[in-house]
Amino acid sequence: MPSKKVGVVGCGTMGAGIVQVCAQSGYPVVVSEINQELLNKGLASISTALSRGVERGRLSQEDKDAALGRIKGTTSIKDFADCDLVIEVAIENMEIKKKVFAELDATCPENAILASNTSVLSVTEMAMATRRLDRVVGLHFFNPPPVMQLVEIVRTILVSEETLEFSREFAKSLGKTPVVVPDTPGFIVNRLLLSFILNAIRMLESGVASKEDIDTAITLGLNHPIGPLALADLVGNDIILFMAEGVYQNLSDHQFIAPTLLRRMVSAGQLGRKTGKGFYDYKK
Ligand SMILES: NC(=O)c1ccc[n+]([C@@H]2O[C@H](COP(=O)([O-])OP(=O)(O)OC[C@H]3O[C@@H](n4cnc5c(N)ncnc54)[C@H](O)[C@@H]3O)[C@@H](O)[C@H]2O)c1
Numbered sequence: 001m002p003s004k005k006v007g008v009v010g011c012g013t014m015g016a017g018i019v020q021v022c023a024q025s026g027y028p029v030v031v032s033e034i035n036q037e038l039l040n041k042g043l044a045s046i047s048t049a050l051s052r053g054v055e056r057g058r059l060s061q062e063d064k065d066a067a068l069g070r071i072k073g074t075t076s077i078k079d080f081a082d083c084d085l086v087i088e089v090a091i092e093n094m095e096i097k098k099k100v101f102a103e104l105d106a107t108c109p110e111n112a113i114l115a116s117n118t119s120v121l122s123v124t125e126m127a128m129a130t131r132r133l134d135r136v137v138g139l140h141f142f143n144p145p146p147v148m149q150l151v152e153i154v155r156t157i158l159v160s161e162e163t164l165e166f167s168r169e170f171a172k173s174l175g176k177t178p179v180v181v182p183d184t185p186g187f188i189v190n191r192l193l194l195s196f197i198l199n200a201i202r203m204l205e206s207g208v209a210s211k212e213d214i215d216t217a218i219t220l221g222l223n224h225p226i227g228p229l230a231l232a233d234l235v236g237n238d239i240i241l242f243m244a245e246g247v248y249q250n251l252s253d254h255q256f257i258a259p260t261l262l263r264r265m266v267s268a269g270q271l272g273r274k275t276g277k278g279f280y281d282y283k284k
Contacts, residue, residue, distance in 0.1 A: 004170075005030070007086035007108075009100055011042025011073070014117055015089035017145030020046045023067040024059070024146075025174045030072045030079050039073045046071065049146065077103050084109075085170065087139055088126075089117045092242065097121065098129040105130035113163055115139040116154075119190055120246045123183050124156040134160035137167050140187060141176075151176045156183045185250040186243065194243055195255050198262070200228035204279075205261040211279050229279040233272030241266050 006022045008015050008031040015031060022029045023046075033039035050064040059067075072079070080086050086108055088100050097116060104114050113135045116126050127136035138154020151171040155164060164180060171178035181187040186194055200214050209217070215227020232240050241258050248256035265271075265278065272278030 004084040005082060007080040007083035007104075008032070008089055009077075009080075009086065009104070010089040010091070011039060011046075012089070012091075014141060014143060014145060016042045016045045016049075017143070018087060018089060018117065018141055019071060020049055020067070021141075021145050021174050021176075023070040024050075024063070026070070028070050028072075030074055030083065032074050032077060032079065034075070036075055039075060043071070043073050077107050080104060080107050082109065083112055085113045085115065085166075087115045087117055092119060092121065092239075094121050094125060097126050101126045101129040101136070105132060111135070113137065113166060115167070117141055118154075120186050120243050122185075122250075123154045124158060127156055127158050133158040135163050137163050138181075138183065138187070139167060139171070140181075140189075142189070149175075149177050150189070151178045152187045152189065153178050153180045154183050154187060155180050185247040190243060191247065194240070194247060197228045197232050197240055198244060198256065198259060201232070201259045201262050204229065205259050233278035233280055233282075236272050236274055237262060237278050238266050238271050 004027065006027045006029045008019050008029060011019065011031050011033045019029050019031045031042065033042055047068060050067060053059045054061055054064050086104050088097060090096050090100055097118065101114060108114065114130060114132065115137050116123055117140055118138060119140065123136065123138040127133050130136055136156065137159050138152065140152035140154060142148035142150055153164060153167045153171065168178045179188065185191065203209055203214055204211055211229045215230050218224050218227045226234065241262055244256050244258040269275055270277045273282050276283040
């Protein structure tokens with residue numbers, strides 16, 4: 001597999017992590033950003049993460065240099081012209097993703113596989129922006145990609161068995177464990193996680209328990225590393241709201257209706273760690 005060339009569109013939080021994992025697994029990788037500044041920022045974050053690995057004794061200086069040597073940055077989609085697989089990791093916006101897929105379809109070799117790292121959007125809809133319906137798949141990595149073991153492989157109703165098999169082998173070659181999931185909103189993990197977080201917010205909202213008690217009960221009672229409200233702050237309350245609205249729109253399942261408290265917090269800019277305040281205060 002590492003003889004294959006991988007492309008990654010977007011070098012933000014997830015893109016940078018995915019590029020790092022691919023390069024450390026021996027793949028030549030080309031990664032794109034919308035401008036040179038963001039590209040430099042993304043590439044610097046990969047270099048910093050690898051340096052941290054060297055400091056902590058998790059990889060050698062030679063391995064770090066070799067991984068960095070396999071990564072090429074670009075601001076031109078034309079540099080994906082010889083990729084065997086391109087993973088789209090742009091922001092969670094269907095119009096932007098469809099535009100990226102149409103451009104990749106026009107640029108990449110006919111037999112190349114195009115994948116999306118979307119968390120909740122329909123991969124089938126992205127496939128429809130291309131002329132290679134059987135070679136578009138979801139490859140959903142988890143944050144942070146170098147650490148998290150799972151990859152959800154999203155099976156559209158159009159994808160071929162060959163593409164799924166390639167995706168499984170690719171995920172395994174990165175040292176990950178793949179599970180194949182249908183193209184339904186939130187797939188497995190985010191669908192269950194969302195309902196869990198929304199119920200925790202409803203529990204707080206209706207006064208059943210304090211935020212501290214909810215999080216303590218879940219961390220100690222279920223052995224979760226972090227409680228649902230602290231996790232919402234970590235993911236971003238705006239992202240939780242966006243996902244809830246997307247899943248509710250698609251499934252019309254009442255458990256995904258966003259609680260009023262969540263909506264008000266997002267309106268008030270209480271997005272969690274990134275704004276210094278969410279369910280908890282991070283300014284101290
Ligand atoms: N953050 C998470 O925890 C997480 C986890 C799993 C999946 N995802 C999914 O991964 C995707 C990316 O999320 P993120 O958190 O890395 O977002 P991010 O905002 O950190 O990064 C997205 C990057 O894509 C770039 N971009 C946008 N359009 C582009 C284009 N046309 N070409 C090249 N680059 C482009 C942006 O400049 C930005 O740097 C989303 O679909 C998200 O739902 C996120």
